[in-house]
Amino acid sequence: MSAYEPVSCYSGPLTMAQGQWLRGTVKAVSSGDCLTIVGSVKSGPPPEKTITLSSLMSPRLARRDTKDEPWAWQSREYLRKKVIGKAVVFKVDYAVPSINREFGSVFMDDTNLALDVVANGWARVKTQVNAQSEQSPYLADLVKAEEQAQSQGLGMWNKTPGAAEASVRDLPPSGVGEGSTFDALGLLDECKGKAIPALVEMVRDGSTIRVWLLPSYQFVQVYTTGIQCPSMGRRPPPVEAVPETAKAETNGGSGAASEPLTSAQRLAAANAPVEVAPDPFAREAKHFTETRVLHRDVRIVLDGVDKYNNLFGSIFYSENDVAQDLALQLVSQGLARVVEWSAAMLEPLAKEKLKATERQAKLDKLRLWVNFVPAPSNSVAVRDDNFTGVVIEVVSGDCVVVADDAAPEGSPLAERRVNLSSIRAPKVGNPRRDEKPAPHAREAKEFLRSRLIGQKVAVQMEYTRKVAPTDGPVPAPGGERNMEFGSLFLLDKSKDAEGATVAPTANGEAPAPGINVAEMVVGRGFATVVRHRDFEERSTYYENLVAAEARATKKKAGMHSAKEPPVAHLNDISDRTAAAKAKQFLPFLQRSGRQPAVVDYVLSGHRFKLIIPKESVAVAFSLAGVRCPGRGEPFADEALAFMRRRISQRSVEIEVETVDKTGTFLGSLFENKVNVAVALLENGLAKLHPNFDPSRTASAVDLQRAEEKARTHKVKVWENYDPAAEAAAEAASTSDTKGEVLNVRVTEVVDGSRFYAQVESDSRLSSIEAQLEGLKLKEKVLPAGAFAPKRGELVLGQFTLDDSFARALIVEAPKQATGTGGDKYEVFYVDYGNKETLPVSRLRPMEPGLAAVPQQSHLCSLAHVKVPGLDEEFGVDAAQLLQETVADKKLVARVEERDNSAGRTKGQGVGPRMIVTLVDPESSATIQSVLLEAGLARLEKAGRGASRQKREALEALQEHQELAKKERLNIWQYGDVGSDDEEEPRAWGRR
Structure with missing residues (x-):
């Protein structure tokens, strides 16, 4: 083979002299005696040369209007299978310019291909040539091989009858070219x-x-x-060359002028296809x-x-x-x-x-x-942010909240909201905005809840995406928010995987740590795969998600089904406006005893929203006898986090005891047969209610033991517990405080029986006003965005009527506080009892010294009488009469009772209050008597345990009520207003 080593590889157009050996690769085999060989270059298509094997002639394959010659297909197939894609060496033996063909010798692995083809009977040898140079240098060997193949009946020399005819292909009509009728x-x-x-x-x-x-x-x-x-x-069609003699004859001689083109010729020339590179x-x-x-x-x-x-x-x-x-x-x-x-x-x-x-x-x-520039994207890749945790909430079919194992409880990163990468589940809607759930939204959420809540998962965060205001609620001040996306893996592989597999990603990365949750949801037909733009970030397991969606579509599962989605009937009575309807459900829930429920949402440490599947109802539920710290108080957030991790969206059991005025059911809640109230008390995250009645709760002993244990060890809410101080406070609370007399001035009327009053003997109010005046706050203008207070924060508010500043409590803050002046804050003036809505430009931060002074307005209510509320008949009239009676007067308030059961609830009309008898010193008449005589109030009914003082007070006021009854004034216009057992009469003045 050394004789055939090439002098050089192809390095340019193939114009080498004949006889030079070259090396190449067989690119094509067009017939049994013809090959196309290509060289090699570093870049671009290499040169190529078509070589016909010297002195050979193989049968010809079919053309447009011809058939195969016998053995033509088999001849080409023999050579094609032998040499296609193989390295060969070759040289050009001779060329025939008239047919633009070159003939040569080709060797592959010491084998002369021409000799091999002839020896196997797939070509004839041409011995009659025009010149000695137009023949193969191996002609004698070729002739000998042909004779041997003929004698053995090989290939095209097959002597079997009918073999030649059978070798011709029966070709159906071509599917290529104009006029084809191919179907x-x-x-x-x-x-x-x-x-x-x-x-x-x-x-x-x-x-x-x-x-x-x-x-x-x-x-x-x-x-x-x-x-x-x-x-x-x-390329344009080839133009046939016209001999000069023919041109001369056509033009009538060599000296004759050319005739002008006809219109048809000019049109044909104009429409002739031009060459396109x-x-x-x-x-x-x-x-x-x-x-x-x-x-x-x-x-x-x-x-x-x-x-x-x-x-x-x-x-x-x-x-x-x-x-x-x-x-x-x-x-x-x-x-x-x-x-x-x-x-x-x-x-x-x-x-x-x-x-x-x-x-x-x-x-x-x-x-x-080469010149590609990626379009800007609103998604950013996240690297090396992997963690493990427990799923504590399923927001929707494509969003969950995971409690990070590594983050300390109570920290901002303790709970991480993870949106599943590259999938989109139906929207669950927002009842507050009257948005109904999309079809299959509830099923998708329940599918995830039943499989993920409380389960250990591994999370691989993959990208974040900026969300414009039109895409959903935007709490961030900048008008947009970042959503975090990642892949979630269920580590418990025994759970139903719904077709998901633990397999490596399509790009060959390491196997996933567990069952891909997104693949589970998509495979069940509860979500679709997002069709990302070219360079948007996407899930690392995107191709697996696409495959899962294809399976779900083929099975017509979930969203892909032609059937109507199931309609879920859920009666939601968890809102305060449905209090009356909640009371109607009480007998059914009490009779059922301990029954299953699902915690839909944890509102606070002791208050929840539950779904009771048996009754198809959603209710507000509170732990009976147990209270956690309120919002803004120490350990309130810890109590909330504790309950979210323990029972959020879990299947639990409840026992309903009663329902309160707001429609919230009270009772016990059990998770894995354990009373969660006991766990709260043991961890120092709750206290027993001051009015806790052990006789009404079956597990009262367990609750008391749990609280005593936390109190003894001074856990959390009991960290500052002092037994001696507690005993003194208890003694003071049981002493007789009735009869305490205060000189007051009413500053704000809430309704016909409630008002705010300032105690005139307290000099702290004048001191506060003097300090505020000295601060000259009107001259201090804050730059835009410098101050954005939160709900529950004490600030200084500029009163609209006189532009004076007073201490105020933020009752409601805008969901998206930008600090630009357009935000509206609902504030409550703690020293006066009134409220209004202010822009942030009329608010200032409060100094700590001012914040430490207690509230100077005291919430009071009239003792011994019941007055219609503002939303009830005659309620507005009662409030107006009270306002007219107490306006700009110094009054005397005798404290009959103090009600601290409302705790530290913030805002107008709520919180601790004094129940008083209000007397006008000028007329010595009580305000209660004025309302009773006007027919705008009625007396309470003395209970069995009423004190002697209360009975005497009711008897003294009875005559004023009788006057209004006799004249049938206002609430008495139709006679008796109804039974005293009805705490909130629906219509005052009607039987």
């Missing part, structure tokens, strides 16, 4: 989804090939599904395809047909015994673009692989994408 749609219906063996006969461009479908020998043109390579341009990288794309599939066996999966009857298919070839997808390979090299309308014919997973490959080629700026 592409029929072929697609017959072969869709099947891998059809084929032989590539021609490569038109990088993404278009012409093939023989085997074994039918149907000749068709196939476009590669989903991609398009650059165009190879267009190939697009950039078109030749590279075509060469890439040719070197892999031309004259090679491939498999084609037909995907579709366009409106022009063109076939589209996926082309698979073998490389190193590994099946390769031609479309993927072209796109990965930057030699093709993904075409969306064509890619839609592919399966979702195949389409996503194609688009992911194109994205990578764009990032690498390969060939077609």
